[in-house]
Every structure is written in structure tokens, then in C-alpha cells.
Amino acid sequence: MVIHLKIWRQKNQHTKGYLESYTLNEVDAEMSFLEMLDSLNLKLAKQGERPVEFDHDCREGICGQCGVMINGIAHGPLKNTSTCQLHMRSFKDGDTIYVEPFKAKAFPVIRDLKVDRSGLDEIIAAGGYISVNTGQAPEANSILVSHEESESAFDSAACIGCGACIATCKNASAALFTSAKISQLAKLPQGQKESSKRTVDMVNRMEELDFGHCTNTEACQVECPQDISVLNIAQMNYEYNKAKLKS
Amino acid sequence: MEKEIHANIPEGDLKDKWSNYKAKAKLVSPNNRKKLDLIVVGTGLAGASAAASLAEMGYNIKSFCFQDSPRRAHSVAAQGGVNAMKNYQNDGDSVFRMFYDTLKGGDFRSREANTYRLAECSASLIDQAVAQGVPFGREYSGYLRNRSFGGVQVSRTFYSRGQTGQQLLLGAYQALMRQKEQGKVKLYTRHEMLDLVLIDGKAKGIIARNLDTGKIERHAAHAVILATGGFGKIYYLSTLAMGCNASAIWRAHKKGAFMANPSWTQIHPTSLPQSGPYQSKLTLMSESLRNDGRIWVPKAKDEKRPPHDIPENERDYYLERKYPSFGNLAPRDISSRAAKEQIDAGKGVGPLKNAVYLDFEHAIKEYGKDVIAERYGNLFSMYEKITGINAYKEPMKISPSAHFSMGGLWVDYDLMTNIPGLFAIGEANFSDHGANRLGANSLLQACVDGYYIAPYTLQNYLADQIQVEKPDIKHSAFEQAEADVKEQLNHFIQQKGNKTAEEFHREVGKILYDKCGLSRSEEGLKTAIAQIQNLREEYKTNLLVPGDVEDINSELERAGRVSDYMELAELMCIDALNRNESCGAHYREEFQTEDGEAKRNDKDFAYSSAWEWSGDASSPILNKEPLKFEYVQPTQRSYK
Numbered sequence: 038m039v040i041h042l043k044i045w046r047q048k049n050q051h052t053k054g055y056l057e058s059y060t061l062n063e064v065d066a067e068m069s070f071l072e073m074l075d076s077l078n079l080k081l082a083k084q085g086e087r088p089v090e091f092d093h094d095c096r097e098g099i100c101g102q103c104g105v106m107i108n109g110i111a112h113g114p115l116k117n118t119s120t121c122q123l124h125m126r127s128f129k130d131g132d133t134i135y136v137e138p139f140k141a142k143a144f145p146v147i148r149d150l151k152v153d154r155s156g157l158d159e160i161i162a163a164g165g166y167i168s169v170n171t172g173q174a175p176e177a178n179s180i181l182v183s184h185e186e187s188e189s190a191f192d193s194a195a196c197i198g199c200g201a202c203i204a205t206c207k208n209a210s211a212a213l214f215t216s217a218k219i220s221q222l223a224k225l226p227q228g229q230k231e232s233s234k235r236t237v238d239m240v241n242r243m244e245e246l247d248f249g250h251c252t253n254t255e256a257c258q259v260e261c262p263q264d265i266s267v268l269n270i271a272q273m274n275y276e277y278n279k280a281k282l283k284s
Numbered sequence: 285m286e287k288e289i290h291a292n293i294p295e296g297d298l299k300d301k302w303s304n305y306k307a308k309a310k311l312v313s314p315n316n317r318k319k320l321d322l323i324v325v326g327t328g329l330a331g332a333s334a335a336a337s338l339a340e341m342g343y344n345i346k347s348f349c350f351q352d353s354p355r356r357a358h359s360v361a362a363q364g365g366v367n368a369m370k371n372y373q374n375d376g377d378s379v380f381r382m383f384y385d386t387l388k389g390g391d392f393r394s395r396e397a398n399t400y401r402l403a404e405c406s407a408s409l410i411d412q413a414v415a416q417g418v419p420f421g422r423e424y425s426g427y428l429r430n431r432s433f434g435g436v437q438v439s440r441t442f443y444s445r446g447q448t449g450q451q452l453l454l455g456a457y458q459a460l461m462r463q464k465e466q467g468k469v470k471l472y473t474r475h476e477m478l479d480l481v482l483i484d485g486k487a488k489g490i491i492a493r494n495l496d497t498g499k500i501e502r503h504a505a506h507a508v509i510l511a512t513g514g515f516g517k518i519y520y521l522s523t524l525a526m527g528c529n530a531s532a533i534w535r536a537h538k539k540g541a542f543m544a545n546p547s548w549t550q551i552h553p554t555s556l557p558q559s560g561p562y563q564s565k566l567t568l569m570s571e572s573l574r575n576d577g578r579i580w581v582p583k584a585k586d587e588k589r590p591p592h593d594i595p596e597n598e599r600d601y602y603l604e605r606k607y608p609s610f611g612n613l614a615p616r617d618i619s620s621r622a623a624k625e626q627i628d629a630g631k632g633v634g635p636l637k638n639a640v641y642l643d644f645e646h647a648i649k650e651y652g653k654d655v656i657a658e659r660y661g662n663l664f665s666m667y668e669k670i671t672g673i674n675a676y677k678e679p680m681k682i683s684p685s686a687h688f689s690m691g692g693l694w695v696d697y698d699l700m701t702n703i704p705g706l707f708a709i710g711e712a713n714f715s716d717h718g719a720n721r722l723g724a725n726s727l728l729q730a731c732v733d734g735y736y737i738a739p740y741t742l743q744n745y746l747a748d749q750i751q752v753e754k755p756d757i758k759h760s761a762f763e764q765a766e767a768d769v770k771e772q773l774n775h776f777i778q779q780k781g782n783k784t785a786e787e788f789h790r791e792v793g794k795i796l797y798d799k800c801g802l803s804r805s806e807e808g809l810k811t812a813i814a815q816i817q818n819l820r821e822e823y824k825t826n827l828l829v830p831g832d833v834e835d836i837n838s839e840l841e842r843a844g845r846v847s848d849y850m851e852l853a854e855l856m857c858i859d860a861l862n863r864n865e866s867c868g869a870h871y872r873e874e875f876q877t878e879d880g881e882a883k884r885n886d887k888d889f890a891y892s893s894a895w896e897w898s899g900d901a902s903s904p905i906l907n908k909e910p911l912k913f914e915y916v917q918p919t920q921r922s923y924k
Binding site: 065067068069071072075076079081082083085086087088090092093094095096097098099100101102115118122124126147148151153154155157158161162163165166167168169170171172173174175176177178180181182183184186187188190191194195197198221222225227228 | 333336337340351352353354355356357358360361370372408410411412413414415416417419420421422423424425426427428444445447450451454457458459461462464465471473496525526527559560562563564565567568666669670672735736739782784786787828830831836838839
């Protein structure tokens, strides 16, 4: 099929970006979206032009490295699907597709569709862990975790850290991302000891960086490839208030 | 000249070796550790766990990864589980049994002492992961749950739904980020190691390229740990991430580190087939599907009917037919070969006739759709996302795909290469899996190497480095290595040829799949070597890399990786050609039993090959580490 593309090109974060038009005449419906971009890049390289830079790695929806806005929607039209798992059969012959980077103040553009999401690592570094050194752990079955607690913790832990929630949020808030980690660890007995400190440190870090505030529009959950629930944000707020009351 | 190989295996009975080692190993006192700098390349399970553990002890760590965050490393993609000897199921597990299963699964081509240590340290890993908050599957009582996996008769696999690798990696990544926050780890994301720097024969640093700016950097340290994973991506189509590569270990190899058993690649039986020439990767579907799915092909060649129109008596459930006692759960190497046999015989299915059916019709009839959905729902939905096909209604189409590198840098018992101060851990080394890795042992090995072995063996080396001054990045060895790296990058850009690195990669991958993949022959390997040599010559003059060296440039990154593949591919073929036997994943057509199974030759080939770079990719030097079996008698594997 024939696909028209309007792709964001930007040399670096200090220059202005613009939408460039391209047309691909031989797109196969079985191609993945990123393979379609590969074919564009091959064409550009052969013409002596700079290929479009975009992030990707595992191409099976788990590493979280890919992610672009497709027709204004993070990761494109399919629900609970990352960019790499979207296939061209989701589009029609003759469609025009707008492809832009995840846009947020905290995600400066590196080049074209690549953005810097290191702020997410900074949030985890602030406290997204249980402080246990290698060697300190007790026998695994001495910490009992009920089936429900473990499954619920997993639901929160499934976040792949792609940043779609932030790109989707009108305030560019990192609340869903941050709260998923806070909730996962607060739901587990081994994580509860330092939950107050963790929550305050992570929330403070989120605010120090360029992420915005959560105003509960819940748009983040809609675009999340892992379907992380906004209930995590409620739990984060609960943990935060609890910590503040204690202090 | 062949060199003598010293694996430095400690004295004592098999079960005492690691304890003896730890009792005698040299230590570095806490106040001296902060004087020592370490470089860890790679942030997967092995790299992140080693970097975090060593930082906790007090060493200064520089941690490198090419991805935009340490959490992206490809350990994240492992689905099924991680093995550990806890014997929670009271079903007869023991350290010895786990050791034996692993050694047998590897077709008796791994070192007894290393394999035993892997089993011995496995239990601690589960303790550590639980303490970190990894949400493993649990019983309603709160105790840990297990499942069983291929090639064993006990239930020792721990899992987090179908995302065990992701959850274990997040545990290690979070430990790493905690040390970053404490200032003990400095992170270099979007950095790629392009050379190893040796001073007086010891590993003292690396040359890295900042992938965002193209700037070349020098980094010095008292020791270098490579945890850069496997190189199955050399086949182009594989289950690996697009960025997985051999460059770090290959460049270390060219500085003198031996490459062991490079041709042993696990071809995984249940991945999705190629659907067209544009395809960039093959997605793995968990081995666990074979618990309930039945594998078959039509009996007739070039069958045109859709699967449900083919009656039972015209289907060949070939695994059940050939291996009645293991059936659809035969080990990976055997299942993959059997699939290839059917496809080569013209019985493949799908538009490209390159797949076999994995059919859940019987299981759905027996257990109901709900039970199957509960067991495999996420895999069925993943299958539908990629193929658009509903596997509850028609069989999946699956195909073998390059997956895991059993080979890698040669290491001794300390996980140190033959270059002093250069360590290799996780999939980057060759140590524990022999000629075929068992399912759920890969996450285990990465974690055990990083959490429990490297912290001891590094100290044993570093104890003698306290008095040695930290190397100066102005040293001529750094200057020379940087100049060499820059020259190569400029050469890639300046060629202005007609073929992109990706096009070359597809070609070399195809050669390997056809001639150094599931089955190999002397004739095929010799042809492959000639083809690779030609392609490598072309790569010197006809490469097209757009853009600049000192800028972000994905095409340039790829050019370096493919350049290394061009050399490694030939070594793989040379290794496969040298080994005149079949063992595990290495199947030489000339060496098979009467019924077509792998036929080992213990008299002549009970050794690990440890290839040495000679300066010319076509004439490597073969060193041999003999494998001595003192506790286990190698037998012919049988899954009939």
C-alpha cells in the first residue's frame, strides 16, 4: 500500500524542528510500524540523505525504548500496544501518518524522534528500590506474600518506563510512572519499611525535574502500553499524605 | 603456537571447590576499596548486578550501556523463568541433580566445577530477588510457586508471569540506581565501548563513543568487566534486540582475549516465522506453550488447505512420533532440528512455507478456552498483535530462530579472561551451558555471575592492584587505541559505497543461517567461509554510511557492529568446521547416529576451543581446554 508520512525532523535540541513529507509506495500490511520506518531510512540512505533517528531496541514491547506520537497518540491507535508492536495493517492504503517525538519539557529532543528520558532514571534513583545489599537477604520463603498482594504488585511493576504517560499528559506529569514503582513496593511486606521515605523522595525528585503536576485527567492510563492503572496514583497520594502526617 | 590453558579450578571435592576458593581468596579491606575504580560494560542482569554489588562493597564503578537507560538491556525480554535449587516442591531436587541436568543438557561440553557452582549459588539468588521486591508467582498461602521447564524432571523454575527477565532486571537496575544516588556508580548511558586498552598486558580501560555526540572518550580503571550479552543477532533475524552485538567482546578478542566455542548458538524452536523480506526480528514465544500446544505439519508436501480442513490422519505430529517419551517437550536443539527437517522436506506451512503449526485445538477441547486463556492469555494476545491471527481459532505458526550464544569469551574459574584484569560475565562468557543451554538457566547464570561470583573473584585480583597507580588516560596505549577507533569510524564514512551496513548484515546472517545454523556440513562451512571472506572484502570498499562521525548517527553505530560480525562469522564457521563431531546445538551432518541424532566424539573433542586472534580473521590459532569429567560419566543423550 501507499503511505504518506509527515515526520518530525530536528537536528538537535537547540534548533527548531519541522515536519517533512515522505511517501512510501510499497508498504506491506504485515510490516511493523518500525519496519516501515526502516524501509524509509534505507531509501533515504540510498539517496544520500540523513535517515530519521528513532529509538527502539527489543521490538517485542518489553524494553520500553521505542515510542513516538502517531497521529497525535502515544504509540499509535492500538490500545495497550507499544510502537514496535503496531503493524501497518492498522492503517489504510493512502493514509497520511503524522510521526512526532514524545513531547515534554522533561524530554528534550536529541535528534528527530529521539528524546532524552533520563529523568525517569533520576526518579528511580531517588528511592525506587528496597535498600538491601547483596548478601543481606533472608531465606526467600521467610517473607510471605499473599497471592493477591504479589499479583497486584506485579500489575504495578509491569511498567516498561517508555514515557508514553508523560507524553500524553497535558501537564507532562510523571505521576503514573512514579506511582507505579511506589505502589509496587508499598504493596509488598518487604517494601513497606521505607515506604514513607521512598514516596517523599521520589515525589520531590519528580517535582525538581521538569515534570508537571497530575490533575487527574487519567489520559495516561489510556495510552499506557502496559495498562498501568491510575489507582497507583491514588496509592501514591495516600502514601505521601501518610508520610507527611507522620513527619 | 598452541598455548596451555589454565582454568584455575580450585582443589578439593566438587562440592567443596567454591568454599575452598572463598576461604583462600585474597580480599581488599573496606578502606582500600574506595581507591579502586572498575569499569562494567553492559547493564543487563549480569552487568547491573555486578556493578551494584561491587559498589555496595565500596568500589568506584563506571557503568556503560548503549541504550538510553540501563533498564532496557535485553535480559528484560526473558519470559519463562529462572531456575534455582530450593527443593520447595520436595520432589527430589538437589544441587548435584541441578548440576547434572545442566551438564547433560549441555551435552557434556561444559566444565564440571563451574556448572556445579552455578547450581550451588542458585538458591541465594531467589532470596536476594525476593528481598528486592521482585513479584514472583505465589501460592495463596504466600509461599513461592514453581513450574517445570524443559529437560528436567523436577519443578525448580521461579517466575513472574511471562515477564521474569523484566522483573529480575528491574531488581538489579534499581540496586544499580541506588548506588548511583549514593555516588558509587557513575552511569554512562548511550555510550558504546569501541576498544579495550591494555597496559603492560593488563586490562586498564576502554575507549567509548558517546552515541549522542559522537565524541570519543577514554576511561581508565583497575579492572574491566564485560557483561555485554550474546551475539545471536549476528544471524540478523533472531529473537534478540536490534542493538545486541558482539563488538565489546570481539574487540577484546582482537586485543588478545580468547573466544571459546563461538559456533555454539541455540536456535530456539518457538519463535514467529519470517513474514517478508523487510523483517527485522523474530519474536520469541515462550517455550511454556509446548506444555499444551501440539506441533504438527501436513503429511503431504505443498499442502494448500487451511489447517482445520486437514483431517487428523493427514497430519504428522512429528515430535510425538519421533520422541514419544518427551513429545512436544523435547529439548530446544532437538525440537528445532526436527522442525527444520520438516520444512526442508517441503512440509512447511504459511505463505513462505517456513513454519510448523503449534495447535491448541485439543487442549481447548480438553480444558476449555478459559483455562488455556489463564495459562497463556498474554502470549495469545501478543501473537495476535504481531500476526493479526486469533490462536484460539487457528493454530499458531512457529519457526526456529537464533537465540542464545553458549560460546563467548573464554574465562577461567574466576570468570577472568586470559587477559589479566579483564573479566567476562553472563552470556558474554562461555562458561556454564556447554553446547546447549537449558531453559531458565540463562537468567540464573547472569545473576549468579554478577551477584555472587564476580564480587569474590574481582577482589582476588584487585588485592594485588592497591599499590598500583591508576592508569593515566594520557598513556600512549590510550592514545593509540583512540587513534585506531577514529581511523575505523572515518573509514566507514568515507567509503561512500552503495550498500548499507544493514544490507551487509542481512547477507552475512543468511549465510550463517543456511550453513552454520541448525545443521552444518564440511562442504557448506567451506562455502560459507569463502562467501564471508568475499563479503568482508566488499565491506571495505562498498559500504554506505550517511551522516558524520562526530554526531548522533545510528547508521555509523551499526557499521561498527556489522564490521565485527564479518570477522566473527568466519570464526564461527572455522570453529564448526574444526569440530568433527555433533554435540548439543552443534549438529554436523557427517556425525549423526543411525536415527539422525547428534553423535559426540568424546575421544577427540572433549575440549573447549579457545581461539586466539592472529591478526588475520581467516587464520585464528586454536587453543584447547580439555574437559575432564571426574564426577559424571558422559552418556549419549536420549529423549526417545
